[in-house]
Amino acid sequence: MRDFKYIDLKECILKDNDGVAEEIRKLANDKNIFVWNLMSSPGAGKTTFIIRLLKRLSQDIKIGVIEGDVESTLDAEKIHAFNIPTVQLRTGGSCHLDAAMIKKAMDYLPLDELDVVIVENIGNLVCPAEFDIGADLQSMILSVPEGDDKAIKYPLMFSVCKALIVTKIDTLPCFDFDFEALEKNVRKLNHQIKIFPLSAKTGEGVEDFITFLMHEINSKIKR
Amino acid sequence: MHELPLVKSIFKSVKQKAEENNAARVVMVQLEIGVLREFVPEIIQKYWDYITPSTILENSIIDVVEIPASAQCSQCKNVYLLDLQNLFSSVCNQCGCETGTLVTGREMKIKGIQIE
Ligand SMILES: Nc1nc2c(ncn2[C@@H]2O[C@H](COP(=O)(O)OP(=O)(O)OP(=O)(O)O)[C@@H](O)[C@H]2O)c(=O)[nH]1
Ligand SMILES: [Mg+2]
Numbered sequence: 064m065r066d067f068k069y070i071d072l073k074e075c076i077l078k079d080n081d082g083v084a085e086e087i088r089k090l091a092n093d094k095n096i097f098v099w100n101l102m103s104s105p106g107a108g109k110t111t112f113i114i115r116l117l118k119r120l121s122q123d124i125k126i127g128v129i130e131g132d133v134e135s136t137l138d139a140e141k142i143h144a145f146n147i148p149t150v151q152l153r154t155g156g157s158c159h160l161d162a163a164m165i166k167k168a169m170d171y172l173p174l175d176e177l178d179v180v181i182v183e184n185i186g187n188l189v190c191p192a193e194f195d196i197g198a199d200l201q202s203m204i205l206s207v208p209e210g211d212d213k214a215i216k217y218p219l220m221f222s223v224c225k226a227l228i229v230t231k232i233d234t235l236p237c238f239d240f241d242f243e244a245l246e247k248n249v250r251k252l253n254h255q256i257k258i259f260p261l262s263a264k265t266g267e268g269v270e271d272f273i274t275f276l277m278h279e280i281n282s283k284i285k286r
Numbered sequence: 287m288h289e290l291p292l293v294k295s296i297f298k299s300v301k302q303k304a305e306e307n308n309a310a311r312v313v314m315v316q317l318e319i320g321v322l323r324e325f326v327p328e329i330i331q332k333y334w335d336y337i338t339p340s341t342i343l344e345n346s347i348i349d350v351v352e353i354p355a356s357a358q359c360s361q362c363k364n365v366y367l368l369d370l371q372n373l374f375s376s377v378c379n380q381c382g383c384e385t386g387t388l389v390t391g392r393e394m395k396i397k398g399i400q401i402e
């Protein structure tokens with residue numbers, strides 16, 4: 064008779080990634096750095112928003128940026144033009160950044176001089192939400208033209224973020240975006256999420272986000 | 287697009303556990319996957335069949351136990367099932383409150399393996 068045996072594993076499939084994410088957390092703690100993961104679909108407005116924040120904040124805090132893209136170094140060039148330490152990660156097809164890539168990128172940043180590392184994740188509302196990269200703040204951008212139904216279609220992303228930035232509100236007159244419907248759906252999954260309607264183009268609403276961000280940063284790092 | 291790295295990670299853990307238990311062969315690998323992961327079992331099995339030949343894992347079956355989405359009510363703390371197809375009208379079945387925090391649905395686990 065054949066002898067079958069069932070053995071319990073109860074092990075997370077992403078445990079290797081999660082282990083590296085823990086190393087990043089430890090490194091960031093040692094270096095007194097706040098790591099901010101910014102996710103969105105392609106073209107939602109991550110780079111534009113980051114540049115607006117850099118212009119406003121780079122006098123007060125020292126920021127480094129990790130740019131994730133499938134191809135090209137366009138975004139890193141844009142950020143680098145502001146004299147900000149920038150690392151471009153080219154994933155060559157991969158749809159997300161994982162902890163190992165961030166760990167490597169951190170080696171290329173002058174960590175001793177920095178207060179904050181902003182990670183512009185790959186434009187994708189699915190996969191980046193799956194991978195812990197050791198960030199202190201998980202956030203996402205949704206832009207008005209994408210529509211208010213995205214929490215229904217991409218619930219994982221909305222469930223892992225502490226802050227939801229709704230950008231391009233200057234385009235509201237062109238779209239039938241329903242803020243109430245968005246918020247109602249999001250709060251079914253994540254009732255404590257902070258929602259920030261803003262326009263990276265006109266600057267409307269950006270100060271509210273900055274207040275939140277500075278509070279998050281100052282509650283972690285000593286300056 | 288990231289199924290392959292996941293499959294490799296499952297492979298590594300399962301192989302190690304099977305060897306520790308002196309398995310002649312792995313028959314079945316049971317996964318617990320939350321519904322929000324949008325995991326496609328057929329794709330996983332395909333990659334699995336691609337990387338397992340000539341190992342003790344060859345011809346093993348991936349069995350996916352799907353974990354439903356549930357939320358904890360922000361008011362009464364009751365845990366209730368979320369209907370993702372109909373999120374807008376999912377409410378706490380105890381107090382009718384409309385907001386909560388996801389508690390299950392994000393699982394990504396190897397539950398266990400069957401060996402012989
Ligand atoms: N009207 C308007 N346009 C915006 C705003 N923010 C960004 N844009 C435009 O949206 C387009 C995409 O912006 P990016 O900042 O490159 O978007 P991204 O998310 O970095 O894109 P990828 O890195 O390619 O995923 C650009 O043409 C921006 O000028 C905004 O607040 N209002
Ligand atoms: Mg960009």
Ligand SMILES: [Zn+2]
Nearest residue numbers: 359362378381
């Ligand atoms: Zn309730």
